[in-house]
Amino acid sequence: MNFLKDVFPRGPSFRNARRVEKRLSGSKLSFMVPPAFDPFSSIQQWETEPDSFDIEDVQSYHPLEYQSGVSIKNKAQFNAIKVLNLFSTRWGFKGVPLLQSYGGHINFFINLNYIDDLPVNESLFNDEVLVREVYRRCYLTDLQKMHEGIKSDRFDLTQYKWPDYLSPLNCQWVNQKGKIWFYFESQPLADGVDKVSWNLAVSDKVFLCCRFIISRAGSNAGNAYRLNQRTPWDNYIGFIQRIMDSMMFEFSPGLSCRYEEVQSELSRYRKPIVQCTAQQLEEAKHVMQMWSDVEYLEPGKSRDESHRATREEVSSFLDKRIQPRRLHNSYPLGEKIDVASRISFDQIEKPFVASGKLG
Numbered sequence: 314m315n316f317l318k319d320v321f322p323r324g325p326s327f328r329n330a331r332r333v334e335k336r337l338s339g340s341k342l343s344f345m346v347p348p349a350f351d352p353f354s355s356i357q358q359w360e361t362e363p364d365s366f367d368i369e370d371v372q373s374y375h376p377l378e379y380q381s382g383v384s385i386k387n388k389a390q391f392n393a394i395k396v397l398n399l400f401s402t403r404w405g406f407k408g409v410p411l412l413q414s415y416g417g418h419i420n421f422f423i424n425l426n427y428i429d430d431l432p433v434n435e436s437l438f439n440d441e442v443l444v445r446e447v448y449r450r451c452y453l454t455d456l457q458k459m460h461e462g463i464k465s466d467r468f469d470l471t472q473y474k475w476p477d478y479l480s481p482l483n484c485q486w487v488n489q490k491g492k493i494w495f496y497f498e499s500q501p502l503a504d505g506v507d508k509v510s511w512n513l514a515v516s517d518k519v520f521l522c523c524r525f526i527i528s529r530a531g532s533n534a535g536n537a538y539r540l541n542q543r544t545p546w547d548n549y550i551g552f553i554q555r556i557m558d559s560m561m562f563e564f565s566p567g568l569s570c571r572y573e574e575v576q577s578e579l580s581r582y583r584k585p586i587v588q589c590t591a592q593q594l595e596e597a598k599h600v601m602q603m604w605s606d607v608e609y610l611e612p613g614k615s616r617d618e619s620h621r622a623t624r625e626e627v628s629s630f631l632d633k634r635i636q637p638r639r640l641h642n643s644y645p646l647g648e649k650i651d652v653a654s655r656i657s658f659d660q661i662e663k664p665f666v667a668s669g670k671l672g
Contacts, residue, residue: 322406322416322530322544324552325350332559335399335423336365339565340515342399342423346556352405352418359402366399366425368519373397374427379453382662383461383474391453391660393430394446399423399521406549408530417530419549421523421556426450428518437514438575440486440495441585445652446520447495447512448481448587452656455480455499455508456593459662463603476665477505479597482635484586486644487511490561493644497587500634501537502600504607507546509553511560516568517575523560525553535608538601538622541630554640584647594631596665602627
């Protein structure tokens with residue numbers, strides 16, 4: 314049975330993988346992927362994007378959309394970051410035969426992010442500037458994503474806002490085929506999907522983002538905490554790493570010179586990172602514990618008993634989750650930087666309101 318846990322969930326084979334190429338104003342992106350395998354094929358058509366893009370054509374981008382408030386229907390636009398989709402696909406994973414046919418899926422998106430309000434004296438080829446802009450996008454799309462919290466009193470009409478994610482986690486810089494990517498992860502707290510993000514500056518004002526959205530499946534595990542117990546993400550991460558190991562980006566001659574010019578003014582050994590705060594971690598422990606009994610029944614307990622994990626169990630998991638896990642070819646961890654100044658107060662909603670004390 315341990316052997317089955319190592320093999321499943323099983324992703325598509327790379328036996329029929331082919332190389333995809335995208336031409337970006339003289340630069341070129343290429344990578345290997347298996348054919349799309351969508352268990353929900355009636356929902357969306359994948360891999361329909363063109364093969365050539367003008368990365369400086371601002372009109373081809375659209376404003377970044379993010380959730381505003383606790384309702385997923387409330388969408389806001391952020392015009393300072395504009396997005397252009399380069400590639401999208403999905404792969405279903407197979408579960409253990411005879412026990413669980415569906416093993417989850419991975420959505421893969423590649424997009425360009427045009428920073429429209431970047432100061433004239435700054436460039437994304439500066440590592441600190443790139444981290445700051447990547448974080449701003451993460452803040453708007455992940456950390457601003459909230460849901461209505463659990464109420465202990467059914468007559469309480471207060472709308473409690475609880476965060477959906479703890480992020481960024483495991484930030485590091487990784488050398489992939491000679492290009493230095495900025496990597497981080499986002500941990501769901503209720504019932505969301507895991508997110509893995511690889512980011513690369515491709516011009517002074519544009520960075521490329523490879524986003525992997527991992528939807529894990531598991532029996533008796535309808536929440537983020539129990540899914541981590543029931544369905545390890547090793548096989549999903551291994552599948553993602555195979556794609557990124559094949560990822561190649563070639564600068565146009567002009568952009569290659571510009572990159573070297575900006576990098577020459579920096580310390581090549583200074584690779585800044587960002588991390589979640591102590592307050593975010595404490596809030597995350599509360600949220601994850603409160604949702605840890607959703608669609609879960611602990612063996613040996615009656616339905617009338619509490620099926621939530623203990624505070625100590627959740628704390629132990631998240632304390633371990635935030636620890637760095639060095640990837641192959643990653644740089645030594647750099648200094649943590651403060652990037653909050655790039656997010657104005659009118660774009661920030663208070664992410665957490667809880668009744669009573671945490672814990």
